Amino acid sequence: MKKAFPILGVLTAIFLSYALYLALVVAPREQTMGDVQRIFYYHVPSAWTAFLLFFINFLASVQYLVRRNPSTDKVANWILITVAAVTCIASVVIAVVPALKEAMPKDVQPSSIGTTGIIIAVAYFLIRKFFSVEAVDALAVTTAEVGVVFCTVVLVTGPLWARPVWGIWWTWDVRLTSTLVLWLIYVSYLILRRFSSSGQTPVMAAALAVFGALDVPLVYFSIWIFRTQHPQPVIGGGGSIDPRMMHVLLMNWLAFLCFAYLVCWSRYRLEIMKREVEEAQALESLLEPGSMAR
Amino acid sequence: MNFLYAAYGATWAIHIVYLITVARRYIRLKQEVDDLNKK
Numbered sequence: 001m002k003k004a005f006p007i008l009g010v011l012t013a014i015f016l017s018y019a020l021y022l023a024l025v026v027a028p029r030e031q032t033m034g035d036v037q038r039i040f041y042y043h044v045p046s047a048w049t050a051f052l053l054f055f056i057n058f059l060a061s062v063q064y065l066v067r068r069n070p071s072t073d074k075v076a077n078w079i080l081i082t083v084a085a086v087t088c089i090a091s092v093v094i095a096v097v098p099a100l101k102e103a104m105p106k107d108v109q110p111s112s113i114g115t116t117g118i119i120i121a122v123a124y125f126l127i128r129k130f131f132s133v134e135a136v137d138a139l140a141v142t143t144a145e146v147g148v149v150f151c152t153v154v155l156v157t158g159p160l161w162a163r164p165v166w167g168i169w170w171t172w173d174v175r176l177t178s179t180l181v182l183w184l185i186y187v188s189y190l191i192l193r194r195f196s197s198s199g200q201t202p203v204m205a206a207a208l209a210v211f212g213a214l215d216v217p218l219v220y221f222s223i224w225i226f227r228t229q230h231p232q233p234v235i236g237g238g239g240s241i242d243p244r245m246m247h248v249l250l251m252n253w254l255a256f257l258c259f260a261y262l263v264c265w266s267r268y269r270l271e272i273m274k275r276e277v278e279e280a281q282a283l284e285s286l287l288e289p290g291s292m293a294r
Numbered sequence: 295m296n297f298l299y300a301a302y303g304a305t306w307a308i309h310i311v312y313l314i315t316v317a318r319r320y321i322r323l324k325q326e327v328d329d330l331n332k333k
Binding site: 259267273 | 295297298300301302304305308309312313316319320323326327330333
């Protein structure tokens with residue numbers, strides 16, 4: 001694994017450079033906004049990556065809470081299986097009943113509901129299979145921290161795009177405000193983890209992360225539910241996009257996903273190492289002569 | 295164009311600063327490991 005890291009690092013750097021070339025040179029120039037629209041190729045993939053990392057953080061936090069007790073662990077497993085089954089059945093029912101299909105938002109396929117349910121269950125069981133209870137907590141810290149970095153990119157590139165297009169840096173619109181709240185929730189999560197020395201810190205942080213994750217769907221669906229200044233989503237929300245632009249967008253997202261994976265990998269190893277050092281230091285202080293007398 | 299370059303530059307500045315922070319934490323931790331091994 002140690003040998004794979006530099007190779008993957010070089011490949012990711014090449015991929016990111018290629019994605020940058022696509023965004024700056026290959027992607028067609030947008031007629032209304034001009035070249036400033038190219039911020040889109042960094043702003044949107046960063047937001048999607050942040051959402052994905054917060055989603056993993058949510059699953060890891062739920063697992064940290066439920067796996068400490070075997071009975072709640074079993075209940076959680078069955079809930080996940082039920083969610084996957086119910087969403088699959090719901091997508092079939094919606095596809096068959098015309099009245100329900102008409103009530104769905106435009107451009108949203110009924111099958112996407114079942115797909116979402118299955119993705120949630122598969123991701124949950126994959127994390128469960130490959131991470132122990134302690135490792136799942138390290139995964140939660142890692143994804144929250146890297147997620148905050150990507151969310152910061154979203155909050156910085158957004159105003160830099162808004163200023164030339166809307167004429168303002170910021171507006172208290174639902175999409176922008178809920179994204180800022182999301183960022184603040186995860187920053188508070190990291191502050192809690194950094195400065196709290198209580199033994200219950202991981203439990204409190206996991207509970208905060210579970211509630212914090214509820215803001216992610218609000219951020220995503222806010223532009224469908226409310227009238228906002230923010231543009232409509234380019235996928236499944238009534239917005240349309242040139243196929244060449246879509247290709248560049250997806251390539252940039254893939255490049256950012258590879259980059260996020262590598263950063264998470266390094267940060268996760270660091271977190272595991274930190275815990276091992278803390279354990280060794282605690283053991284050493286116990287074994288020190290005279291430590292019992294103190 | 296200035297806004298475009300500012301956005302791309304800010305993105306990489308944020309990522310690089312974060313990577314430097316992670317690297318510094320790693321170096322500090324490595325020193326602690328070495329100290330523990332010496333003891």
